[in-house]
Amino acid sequence: MANASNLVIFDIAANNITGPVPNNFGSLRNLKWLNLGFNPLGVNQQPNDLGFINSLVNCTSLCYLNINGNGLTGDLPSSIVNLSITMTELHMYGNHIYGKIPSEIVKLVNMTVLELAYNFLTGSIPDSIGELPNLGKLDLGSNNISGAIPTSISNITQLVALNLESNMLQGSIPTGLLNISTLEVLSLGDNNLGGVITEEIVGNSSQCVFLYLNQNFFSGPLPSNIGRLKHLVQLNVSNNKLTGDIPATLGDCVMLEELYMQGNLFEGEIPLSLKSLKSLALLDLSNNNVSGSIPGFIKGFHLIKFLNLSHNTLEGEVPKDGLFSNMSAFSVLGNSLLCGGIQALDLPRCQVKISRNKRKTFSLRIILLLVLLPLGSLFVCLAFIFYQYRKSKKMNGSVAVLHDQQFPRLSYQDLLLATNEFSPGNLIGEGKYGSVYKGLLESPTRTVAVKVLNVEVRGASKSFLAECETLRNIRHRNLIKIMTACSSTDFKGNDFKALVFEFLINGSLDNWLHPGPYQENERNLTLLQRLDISIDIAMGVDYLHHHSHTSIIHCVIKPSNILLDEEFVARVSDIGLARFSFFNTSNINQAQSSSTGVRGTVGYVPPGNF
Structure with a gap:
């Protein structure tokens, strides 16, 4: 060499x-x-x-x-x-x-x-x-x-x-270990560690993705603040001496894919909060003292490859459909009080006992049902007619849609002064239905974004009413927050409609992903920021789909409709282009209502919206 x-x-x-x-x-x-x-x-x-x-x-x-x-x-x-x-x-x-x-x-x-x-x-x-x-x-x-x-x-x-x-x-585990803000993987399994896993040990490590504490001698309850680990994908605390109930806060770890808790002394029922763990692929609660019935929501976990509930003290009927229709996908062995389920389980039939009082109650319910059903149908029809009347009256009116006391009243003059008479220097964006201006309100002093609709464009008024009605009923940290709305006339007597939103200092995601030549400083997003923004968008869309007053399908998720606040938390905007679904999200093709006749921007539109 x-x-x-x-x-x-x-x-x-x-x-x-x-x-x-x-x-x-x-x-x-x-x-x-x-x-x-x-x-x-x-x-x-x-x-x-x-x-x-x-x-x-x-x-x-x-x-x-x-x-x-x-x-x-x-x-x-x-x-x-x-x-x-x-x-x-x-x-x-x-x-x-x-x-x-x-x-x-x-x-x-x-x-x-x-x-x-x-x-x-x-x-x-x-x-x-x-x-x-x-x-x-x-x-x-x-x-x-x-x-x-x-x-x-x-x-x-x-x-x-x-x-x-x-x-x-x-x-024991050093109390400051999980306070390392960058820590993503902590593997301490198969040692002789012991003691109590305190809340101080969990700390504030929101970036932790993989946490393995299995096959040790940890005792006491699993800390209730385990839900702080929002990015957790795998959690393994199996084969220890942990006691107490399964923490309900585990339901906050919505990114969990694998959860191993077998071989401990956990007791109590399976928390209903685990229903939010839609990404679970493996769940093992075997060899504990878990009691109560098998929650019905588990059968809806479509991503689970294997569910192990064996050797506990569960009781009641085993579901037959969903996950529980496949014998190779779950195990409930060693739960002597379970019954029913698919035939392959060979469990005893569940006994149904109906007392005389219950039989009388059942007959009375049938009679009441036959009497009240026609009356109920009549009331529903009358309510529907009244609703349609109110709706048409509301659509034709010129009064601001957001009439709740929580939304401040702003006039055309207030918005004119706030935006320096809608000066081009205050213009921060344009769209099909109007323009967005940066404004400064005087009382109280705060910076806002004013979306002024071009009422001459077909569908603009409908978009205004739909976006007002939608935004006044939804609340989520990853959706744009509406402050108020204004439906009035300008000084020339022309119709004037505007929406007032919180001003997000970092602008749209599109400006960060595709900075224009006019921008003085080069903009870059780190990989972690991009991941956080993606999660924020997913959380916002999940809320629209599953947790709002009516299921809402956003028809134009694109970078220019994603806004970023000072901490780069993403907010989904342009709800006026959303589509309402009155049916179960598993049957979206049956949705009949749209907030506007427009389905969004070509290239970002789901095929079913054309």
Whole structure:
């Protein structure tokens, strides 16, 4: 290698090259990248397979070293701490490395990735590990490391992934561990950890995606603030000694796909709040003391691959449809009080007992039904006629639609002054039905966005009334907030209609994704911001579909209709182009009503709206 002294990158990964590794890599003074991973270099299992690392001390520019999956044998060389301070990534998992992690590892101050998993390391994790400020991934899983988890790890403020599973760690979880705001993966499973999982441990780590605490000795209840982990996708607390009820706040973790709680002492009923976990693919509550009946909402979980409720104290009838129609998709073994279900379960039939009093009540109900049904139909018809009359009267009127006391009354003059007489300098957007101006109200002083409709455009008045009626009945943090509306005449006697919204300082998502040449500063969104914005949009649309007073289908979700506030929280706007569904969302094709005759912008319109 003497003739290759200027070599910078040496990468021979996954080439079936055998060892031993030469000891003269140190002659490559300019070497920055060395990747020997996934070669059978340690097939002969020499006691000094790692000796070549001593020569790497001379590579003063080395920043990347990978010997993953080489099967190399030997003690972890003490010279590893003398590698170049430019070292950022050290990958050594999947070998036969013995010894302890030296406390002097802190010398590698620029380290971002340290992987030593699947070896035979012993001793404890040095406290100095917390002095590696740039560490983003620490993987020490599947070793023989003992002792406590150092509290100093909580000082690594850029840590994204921490894997300590399958060791012999003892003690409790440091209270500040989940307060690392960047932490997304925490794996502590298969250790000897214990104690109570307190609310302080859960902390405020809203970015946590994977949390594994399985096969330890944790006791007490699962903390009620577990619902703070809004981005949680997998939660595994199985095979501990956890007690108490299943926290209802788990229903707030709406992104959960896998939930493992088996092998504990949980009791009480399955919370109804879990109904919101629509993304669940795996749910295991087996081998606990869960009681009560099987909630009906579970059969509607269409994404679940397997549901395990076995060996609890559940009772009552097992559903037959949905998830429970497929024998291979669930298990309810070991619940002696269950009955019914599909024939393959071979459970006893559910007994239905009707007392004499209930029979009399049933007969009385039949008589009342025969009498009241015609009267009810008559009242429904009268109510419908009255509603249509009120609706037509409301459509033809010139009074502001938002007449509730919570919406302030604003005149044409108020909006004229606020927008500097609708000056082109205040114009912030234009659409098919009108223009949007930035305005400043005087009492109280606040900045608003005024959407002035062009009433001469066909459908504009209908869009105005529909958007007013819709926005006054919906409330959600990811939908644009209407402040008030104005339906009046201008100084020339012409019809004037305007909607007043909160002003969102960061404008539309379209301006961030496709900045125009007139923008002075280049705009960029981070990957995390883009993910948060996508989640915000999904939450807003989910509210419109499933949780508003009437199911609403937004017909034109596009970047220009997504607005961003000062914290880059996304708000869905242009509700006036929405479509109402009076039926179940599973039968959207039967929806009959639209807020306007317009279905949206070509390229963003669902095919069924044309």
